[in-house]
């Protein structure tokens with residue numbers, strides 16, 4: 001007799017309203033195989049004695065049952081299409097735009113998903129956290145049924161991304177914005193240091209599948225301000241797929257530039273801005289068998305939306321009042337909206353949070369559109385900003401962003417260079433080490449607190465999108481006083497002579513300045 005932990009739900013049962021049905025579905029349960037029930041044509045389940053001969057993919061394959069998929073499906077449809085639209089595409093087609101040239105969206109078979117109630121989904125997702133079960137150990141693939149339900153787990157390319165820290169910003173909240181319930185979702189504490197990993201695992205997994213299906217995909221390409229290219233190159237390198245990245249010359253940080261170089265991408269440094277690179281990659285990918293990896297490709301957003309689901313999960317399925325997200329090409333704000341909306345539509349929660357999109361004032365086309373009362377959108381030429389990853393003037397997902405904001409009673413805010421760098425420095429002074437884009441989101445929070453829009457006791461989540469270590473140059477410049485007119489919260493190193501008296505003098509000054517008054 002042999003016992004194994006069944007990692008997934010194995011029986012398809014009709015919807016019920018209580019949680020009792022979970023027990024009835026062998027979840028999470030001990031499955032007992034006797035010699036008479038065990039199928040000898042497949043490899044035996046892993047035990048402590050044979051584990052050394054397999055790996056987590058082999059193990060997952062052994063435990064997969066034919067009912068695991070439950071016939072969940074997804075397809076591309078035109079974004080925000082009317083009910084009478086019949087246009088749709090298989091996810092195995094290579095298509096980025098609808099027939100009319102509009103955006104696409106991945107549409108899930110919600111009726112099939114609704115056969116299971118909210119309690120079922122919560123219990124399923126909760127059961128997968130903190131494990132190394134393939135592929136559910138990933139925060140993205142732990143929601144596989146809502147992401148890419150039909151992909152074979154063997155085709156998934158994952159670094160067990162997601163499951164990022166939701167940090168209670170106690171000191172920052174109390175000291176700088178008078179709040180008790182402020183949280184920072186650290187999406188940048190991730191495999192390549194930004195939230196892009198969440199979307200890229202999905203896109204590269206689908207490419208891996210397409211290549212196995214002999215679809216014409218020779219490589220994968222993107223335009224990037226740094227983070228998309230880092231994620232693309234890492235996931236492609238992991239799967240042995242060629243990658244090509246178009247970067248605006250001299251506009252991204254050294255740490256971001258070295259990521260695709262180290263991971264073996266073809267790196268083209270192009271004498272234009274991000275919008276120019278985006279235009280070029282769209283032209284190139286329509287000519288050559290290079291698959292487009294930017295968030296124009298709606299597959300990416302399926303992975304990114306899991307960060308929203310994860311926030312709800314981390315709050316034990318309680319809905320925060322506000323979520324603040326820095327915006328550039330504007331895919332992520334829609335991804336968050338979609339994650340929250342799916343949780344509501346499938347009965348995991350009863351409302352969604354209000355969303356705030358925060359832009360750098362030097363790259364603020366969405367903000368200007370919002371301020372015009374959504375009357376007229378004008379692309380701009382974005383100026384240089386320390387929040388270099390959002391230096392974007394013609395965002396491809398503008399329609400998705402407007403939809404997300406209009407349907408979440410959302411707000412758009414902006415941050416000047418001084419505001420965003422000061423907010424970043426203040427956050428760092430409380431023990432974080434955030435990127436300038438998080439500084440943009442924190443500035444939005446400060447403004448909305450000062451105007452009373454966000455109340456002191458409202459639970460608020462600021463989404464931190466990249467790791468601060470990617471932006472050490474701008475932090476160094478700020479703290480060294482090298483940026484004219486900036487540095488209110490600078491903390492430069494003190495040069496001191498190598499003798500006891502000099503060191504003691506410095507320490508006395510320091511300790512006196514810190515002593516309680």
Ligand SMILES: Cc1ncc(COP(=O)(O)O)c(C=O)c1O
Nearest residue numbers: 327328329330331332389465466
């Ligand atoms: C660090 C960082 N934050 C925020 C964003 C904005 O995300 P989105 O382009 O989806 O609006 C990006 C990329 O654009 C980014 O790299």
Ligand SMILES: N[C@@H](CCOP(=O)(O)O)C(=O)O
Nearest residue numbers: 224225226227228294295329
């Ligand atoms: N900040 C992005 C810009 C491109 O955004 P994408 O989400 O459309 O790929 C980057 O890191 O390149």
